[in-house]
Amino acid sequence: MSDPILSIRGLKKSFGALTATDDVSLDxxxxxxxxxxxxxGAGKSTLIKQIVGEIRPDAGSIAFEGQVIDRLDGAARARRGLARSFQVSSVIPDFTVQQNVMLAVAGAGGHVFRFLRPALSDPGLTGPAQGYIAHAGLTGREQSKASALSHGERRKLEIAMALALRPKVFLLDEPMAGMGLEGAKQLTAILSELRREAPILLVEHDMDAVFALADRITVLVYGRVIATGTVSEIRANPLVRQSYLGEEA
Amino acid sequence: MTMNREFIINIMIFGLLIAVGIGAHLAGQGFTVTLATKVAILGLAGVGLNLALGYGGLVSFGHAAFFGIGGYAAGVLASHAANGDPLMFGFGGSNQMLVIWPVAMLAAGFAALMIGALSLRTSGVYFIMVTLAFAQMIYYFAISWPRYGGEDGLSFYVRNAFPGMNTLKPIEYFTICASLLGLALVFSGLVTQSRFGLALQSIRQNPQRATAVGIRATPVRLTTFVISAMITALAGALYADLNRFVSPSMFSWHMSGEIMVFVILGGVGRLCGPIAGAAMFILLEHLLGKVSDHWQALLGLMLLGIVLFAPGGLIGLITKGLDALRKEKADV
Structure with a gap:
């Protein structure tokens, strides 16, 4: 197998007496x-937050494309290509779909200190934005305000914004949350396309989606990795069945 | 569509101010011209604050600091020019507005860089308090500075000069102030539509999301704070010249509050909101001030009404009114 693009080693994070991340390693x-x-409460979101630089780990190290990124802040990590979507849809509510994606294009390029040129007449922003909007399946909704979108559309907008970062890794935090059956199906299709753009670290509760999409699965319980393996390995793992899958049934 | 409509309202409000100034001049009402000038200047101070407060969500309760720095820049430079006493490095002051304005803006910009760098580490109520504390510091400093009048302030007898104009004539000074206001509006409008404006507004609405697309909040906010302070300082310099007097009260927290009232009354984050707000304020002060000393109680009620029932401010009300009118026409 080739070198991992994202490599986490011995990550630890406690909040008081609670150990949220307990010596997690993951590639x-x-x-x-x-x-x-x-x-x-297994510490999945806490782990994502440490990867994107929102909270600092107590110990351990994260390498991205072979370089240690522990000292970079969130904005710098995003510009390097760590694209994150949020557990609860997180877009700029008063912006249109187009403005949201243009913002991501501008941020990714690191050129936000331009004061006098109207962003809407800047083909360097509108051109790429149009492409990402189409890619995420939102063509025709460019001028709608983000706050007026349906839940599923907002998810798609997040994906368009993530694409605009020209990511090297997608970190998707429960993209299926709150989606109906049909929406989840659509999104599963979009995500399996997305893997061609960049590898995905997917935090998800929807087991159908996980088993349909994932190449490998890591199971986290009380901040600890209890198993890592392929879909069939994880399905067969007695510890996982007992501590996690069993609970669901 | 909405953009267009708001653009028309902005033109209307700015146009109305110009019309009042010129109309009053033609009718020989010098005092009304001066009132219109005051609206233009205080509106300009509000346009400055609006960038930080309205678009950036930075509730600065210390913009009087920058208004006062602008005012004192004008006063100090003019007083040195008048008595021939060199200011520093052999520079003897100036009574030229074209020198005073850049000095006022640079001084306030520098102060904003310092104040912003410290206060932007906080947010919410703490940001309000820290900006207020800095402004109060400067206020007490000005009071205890006898060289420039201390508590009594500093008067200068002739308005500073602008090439080719007689600044003492109300209409000519109005022209200068209204032109600067127009420039500031165009600048402010462009900035809010630019990439920078997108970044700034996204940080206000959802800072976590802005970070996730690679935008660092602090440099964007600090830059906004500095630009905002510089515009307010320009207004301060103009205000000093309007009254031919500066005093520590320009630095007081009342002043910070008044500038904030212009912005909120007019409509937070609306380009011409501060002008509408300042106009309403001056109008009430002028009309009701004659009737009762307690005119500010009515202002307070109005402010309460706006905040509770019309968060879009006066501009929001006008927009709604126009919509209703259009609908009625369509129904007929």
């Missing part, structure tokens, strides 16, 4: 969808 390889599953 994400090019071209794969790696799902991170675990019961509520």
């Amino acid at each position: 994400l390889y090019p071209g794969e969808i790696h799902a991170l599953i675990g019961p509520n």
Whole structure:
């Protein structure tokens, strides 16, 4: 197997007496969808937040494309190509779809200090934005305000914004949350396309989606990795069945 | 569509101000011209604050600091020019507005860089308090500075000069102030539509999301704070010249509050909101001030009404009114 694009080693994070991340190591390889599953409170979101630089780990190290990124802040990590979507849809509510994606294009390029040129007449922004909007399946909704979108459309907008970062890794935090059956199906199709752009670290509760999409799965319980393996390995793992899948049934 | 409509309202409001100024001049009402000038200047101070408060969500309760720095820049430079006493490095002051304005803006910009760098580490109520604290610091400094009048302030007898104009004539000074206001509006409008404006507004609405697309909040906010302070300082310099007097009260927290009232009354984050707000304020002060000393109680009620029932401010009300009118026409 080739070198991992994202490599986490010995990550630890405690909040007081609670150990949210307990010596977690994890690799994400090019071209794969790696799902991170675990019961509520297992520390999945805390782990994502440490990867994107929103909270600092107490110990351990994160390498991205072979370079240690522990000292970079969130904005710098995003510009390097760590694209994140949020557990609860997070877009700029008063902006149109087009403005949201243009913002991501501008941010990714690191050129936000331009004061006098109207962003809407800047083909360097509108051109790429149009492409990403089409890619995420939102053509025709460019001028709608983000706050007026349906839940599913907002998810798609997040994906368009993530694409605009020309990511080297997608970090998707529960993209299926709150989606209906039909929406989840659509999104599963979009995500399996997305893997061609960049590997995905997927935090997800929807087991159908996880088993349909993931190449490998890591199971987190109480901040600890209890198993890592392929879909069939994880399905067969007695520890996982007992501590996680069993609970669901 | 909405953009267009708001553009028309902006033109209307700015046009109305110009019309009042010129109309009053033609009718020989010098005092009304001066009132219109005051609206233009205070509106300009509000346009400055609006960038930080309205578009950036930075509730600065210390913009009087920059208004006052602008005012004192004008006063100090003019007083040195008048008595021939060199200011520093052999520079003897100036009574030229074209020198005073850049000095006022640079001084306030520098102060804003310092104040912003410290206060932007906080947010919410703490940001309000820290900006207020800095402004109060400067206020007490001005009071205890006898060289420039201390508590009594500093008067200068002739308005500073602008090439080719007689600044003492109300209409000519109005022309200068209204032109600067127009420039500031165009600048402010462009900035808010630019990439920078997108970044700034996204940070106000959802800072976490802005970070996730690679935008660092602090440099964008600090830049906005500095630009905002510089515009307000320009207004301060103009205000000093309007009254031919500066005093520590320009730095007081009342002043910060008044500038904030212009913005909120007119409509937070609306380009011409501060002008509408300042006009309403001056109008009330002028009309009701004659009737009762307690005119500010009515202002307070109005402010309360706006905040509770019309968060879009006066501009928001006008927009709604126009919509209703259009609908009625369509129904007929």
